[in-house]
Amino acid sequence: MAFLEIDNLSAFYGRAQSLHDVSFDVAQGEIVAVIGTNGAGKSTLMDSIIGMVKNTGAIRLEGADLVGRGSAEIVRMGVGYAPERAHLFPFMAIEDNLLVGGYTARDDIGRNLAHVHELFPVLKERATQETSTLSGGERQMVSVGRALMTSPRLLLVDEPTIGLSPKVCTEIAATLRRLNQEDGLTILITEQNINFAMSLATHVHVLETGHLRVSGTPEELMADDELNKAYFGT
Numbered sequence: 001m002a003f004l005e006i007d008n009l010s011a012f013y014g015r016a017q018s019l020h021d022v023s024f025d026v027a028q029g030e031i032v033a034v035i036g037t038n039g040a041g042k043s044t045l046m047d048s049i050i051g052m053v054k055n056t057g058a059i060r061l062e063g064a065d066l067v068g069r070g071s072a073e074i075v076r077m078g079v080g081y082a083p084e085r086a087h088l089f090p091f092m093a094i095e096d097n098l099l100v101g102g103y104t105a106r107d108d109i110g111r112n113l114a115h116v117h118e119l120f121p122v123l124k125e126r127a128t129q130e131t132s133t134l135s136g137g138e139r140q141m142v143s144v145g146r147a148l149m150t151s152p153r154l155l156l157v158d159e160p161t162i163g164l165s166p167k168v169c170t171e172i173a174a175t176l177r178r179l180n181q182e183d184g185l186t187i188l189i190t191e192q193n194i195n196f197a198m199s200l201a202t203h204v205h206v207l208e209t210g211h212l213r214v215s216g217t218p219e220e221l222m223a224d225d226e227l228n229k230a231y232f233g234t
Helices: 042-049 071-076 094-119 121-125 136-148 166-183 194-200 218-222 225-232
Strands: 004-013 016-026 031-035 054-061 079-082 154-158 186-191 203-208 211-216
Touching: 004 042, 016 042, 016 054, 016 203, 031 042, 031 166, 031 194, 042 054, 042 079, 042 154, 042 186, 071 079, 071 094, 079 136, 094 121, 094 136, 094 166, 121 136, 136 154, 136 166, 166 186, 166 194, 186 194, 194 218, 203 218, 211 218
Parallel strands: 016 211, 031 186, 031 203, 079 154, 154 186
Antiparallel strands: 004 016, 004 054, 203 211
């Protein structure tokens, strides 16, 4: 049994269908990436897993179906979510944003906060600073940190590099790799930055206009001439 199973998932905004029968698995301890251009359905996929979008099909976490459950319940089951462009509370302090994430894991707040500060020391140094004053990279740190405050077993990270410099992208990649290798955290990311995704993931899924086009290891996808032309220009 896979740790996370996506089985014939379709998602809808009103009558508009955004995902079409998407299926793939994530094994425990993996980093898996879903790549695609803007509008491919990547964020809809993440929102479906966390219970924010109407959908059909099945989403299972260790065999327990997530479809039909509320977002708070899904978070309590062990799913943490760092959404695209952070969606933080801009006029709250950094630490207050982090503590909001600890609402569903109150017994772990002290331990989780210490771990976030270890990963991102700048967030401890600027704990009382208003989040709206942070750089894009720092806001992404707060977003990932807030997701970690929920004590997740599965971490969803939607477009973690959007708008960030190459240096900050490298730092974010190092943190995600550390969370996976040292903490054993299973991670699902979505990305337009193909090189970032390929550098992290053990398996990659290509999403186009809501359809899962192809899946494979980074090495397998890099060997696909058609994909190389479409995504890498080679």
